[in-house]
Amino acid sequence: MDVQRAGTLDPGPVVLLTVMSQPVRGLDDSSPLTYATRNATMWMFVIRRLIQMVFTLWIISMVTFIAIQLPPGDFLTRKIQLLEQRGSQVNLESAQRLRRHYGLDKSYAQQYWLWISRFVKGDLGQSFEHERPVSDLMGERLALTVALGLSVLCFTWMTAVPLGVFAAMRKYTWPDHLLTFLGFIGLATPSFLLALVVLVFLVFYTNNASVGGLFSTEFRDAPWSLGKFGDFLRHVWLPVLLVGSAGTATLMRIMRGSLLDVLSQEFVVAARARGLSRRRVVLKHALTVAVNPMISIAGMQLPEIIGGEILVAIVLNLPTTGPLFIQALRQQDMYLAGALLMFMAILLVVGNFLADLALAFTDPRISYGAGGR
Numbered sequence: 001m002d003v004q005r006a007g008t009l010d011p012g013p014v015v016l017l018t019v020m021s022q023p024v025r026g027l028d029d030s031s032p033l034t035y036a037t038r039n040a041t042m043w044m045f046v047i048r049r050l051i052q053m054v055f056t057l058w059i060i061s062m063v064t065f066i067a068i069q070l071p072p073g074d075f076l077t078r079k080i081q082l083l084e085q086r087g088s089q090v091n092l093e094s095a096q097r098l099r100r101h102y103g104l105d106k107s108y109a110q111q112y113w114l115w116i117s118r119f120v121k122g123d124l125g126q127s128f129e130h131e132r133p134v135s136d137l138m139g140e141r142l143a144l145t146v147a148l149g150l151s152v153l154c155f156t157w158m159t160a161v162p163l164g165v166f167a168a169m170r171k172y173t174w175p176d177h178l179l180t181f182l183g184f185i186g187l188a189t190p191s192f193l194l195a196l197v198v199l200v201f202l203v204f205y206t207n208n209a210s211v212g213g214l215f216s217t218e219f220r221d222a223p224w225s226l227g228k229f230g231d232f233l234r235h236v237w238l239p240v241l242l243v244g245s246a247g248t249a250t251l252m253r254i255m256r257g258s259l260l261d262v263l264s265q266e267f268v269v270a271a272r273a274r275g276l277s278r279r280r281v282v283l284k285h286a287l288t289v290a291v292n293p294m295i296s297i298a299g300m301q302l303p304e305i306i307g308g309e310i311l312v313a314i315v316l317n318l319p320t321t322g323p324l325f326i327q328a329l330r331q332q333d334m335y336l337a338g339a340l341l342m343f344m345a346i347l348l349v350v351g352n353f354l355a356d357l358a359l360a361f362t363d364p365r366i367s368y369g370a371g372g373r
Contacts, residue, residue, distance in 0.1 A: 042360060045356075045360075046357075049353050049356065050353075053349045053350070053353060056349055057342070057345060057346065057349060060341075060342070060345040061112075061116050061119075061338075061342060061345075062112070064338055064341045064342060064345070065108075065111075065112045065115065065116075065334075065338060067341075068329070068332060068334050068337050068338060069108060069332075069334075071332060074104055074332055075104070075128040075129070075331060075332045075333060075334070076099050076104050078331060078332065079128075111334070115334065115335060115338060119338075119339070119342065124138070124335060124339045125334075125335030125336075125338075125339070126335060127328075127333055127335060127336045128331070128332075128333045128334065128335070128336075129327075129328075129331045129333045129336070130333075130336075134335050134336050134339045137324065137336060138321065138324075138339065138340070138343075140319070141319055141320055141321045141324060142321055142343070144214060144318075144319055144320055145306055145309075145320040145321045145322070146306075147236075148214075148236065148239060148240070148243070148309065148318070148320060149302050149305045149306045149309070150302070151236060151240050152239075152240050152243045152244040152247065152305045152309075153301055153302055153305060155240050155241075155244045155248070156244045156247040156248045156251055156301070157251065157294075159244075159248050159252075160247075160248045160249075160250075160251030160252040160254075160255055161251070161255055161291070161294070163179055163248075163252045163255075164251065164252045164253070164254070164255025164256040164258075164259065165255065165256075165259060165282070165287065166179070167179045167180070167252070167256045168255070168256045168259040168260050168263065169282065171260060176256075179252065179256075180253075182249070183249040183252050183253050184249070185249075186245045186246055186248060186249030187246055187249045187250060187253075189245070189246075190246075190311075191242050191243055191245060191246060191308055191309070191311065191312050192311035192312050192314075192315055194242050194245060195242045195311075195312045195315040195316055196315055198238070198242065199211055199212070199315060199316065211238075211316075212315075212316045212317040212318075213235060213316070213317050213318065213319070214232055214235045214236060214239070214318055214319060215228065215231055215232060215235060215319075216231050216235070219231045219232075238316070239309065239312060239313075239316060239318060242312055242316075243305060243308060243309045243312055244305075246308070247301065247304070247305065247308075251294060254293055254294060254297070255290065255291075255294060258290040258291075258292075258293045258294070259282075259286060259287065259290040261290070262286045262289050262290040263282070263286055267285065268281055268285065268286050271285055288362065291362070292359060292362060295355055295358050295359050295362060296355055296359060297355070298351070298355050298358070299348070299350075299351030299352035299353070299354055299355030299356075300348060300351060300352065300355075301351070302347055302351055303344045303345075303347040303348040303351065306321070306322075306344060306347070307344065309322055310322035310323075310325065310326065314326065321340055321343075324336070324340070325337065325340045325341075328340065
């Protein structure tokens with residue numbers, strides 16, 4: 001008798017025997033593939049994905065270059081307009097000299113090849129506006145951006161997973177309804193708007209004029225030390241809360257829905273029928289399966305967080321790559337904007353690759369053979 005059809009009738013010994021005959025997932029370590037076969041299959045998957053990553057990044061680099069060139073004019077056009085507004089006269093000869101200086105006299109294909117060939121060698125090029133190497137401009141800003149992104153990622157997972165499990169275990173009770181309401185508020189409120197509200201409250205109602213930034217004034221340009229790291233921890237909590245609000249709400253809803261779906265499956269009922277406690281069934285068996293959708297989207301979270309913190313960084317005056325990226329797009333600073341976009345693309349592609357590998361280890365049912373998943 002099928003378990004689901006039997007559940008609609010009066011439960012009895014037949015249902016119990018049927019349920020108890022089902023294997024409990026996680027208790028049987030056997031696999032249809034031998035270890036050697038699975039290991040070889042995994043290596044083939046890794047090689048195939050690495051080739052796909054290179055091809056994907058090449059396509060992204062072309063799309064990035066085209067997107068930067070879409071606005072009318074170029075960096076030199078804007079620079080000449082700015083010089084004329086300041087009262088400087090720029091003749092045709094000077095304009096041509098500047099165009100040769102910035103390499104804008106070449107065709108789009110030549111400009112793209114010059115940029116991408118240097119990029120793969122580690123040369124990010126020269127910023128048009130700042131007239132400095134892009135690697136120097138990104139420097140500490142990139143490190144702070146990654147540190148902020150990882151902090152938000154840890155905060156999101158450490159908050160969303162327990163809350164999602166708690167809501168699923170108390171389905172349709174007032175704590176579940178409260179968390180659902182707060183989750184919808186977090187999803188509906190843009191992070192930059194929340195940052196503006198918090199900024200106004202802290203400045204005008206607490207008379208705290210030093211809100212914003214990641215460091216106090218005395219540590220802003222100081223070399224890294226234990227004191228500067230402590231000052232960073234005292235400032236970073238506010239951007240982490242603001243940027244992580246929407247991501248926490250999203251993951252909490254995913255965790256709740258996934259766990260509720262797993263709790264209704266037969267192997268959970270079988271584990272309960274074998275006398276296992278509800279806590280052990282949820283934490284040891286159901287949760288390990290319910291977390292798979294979370295792992296599958298984890299690879300996209302870090303670039304999403306870094307992209308989502310751009311406006312928050314402008315509002316709170318954070319020394320991250322966000323404000324630098326907006327300025328580079330406005331000025332059509334090709335090398336600077338291109339390097340930042342490619343950095344985001346690399347994070348996304350590598351993150352998805354690592355998420356797929358994590359899924360392969362956490363769920364042996366997933367096949368990475370030639371036929372795909």
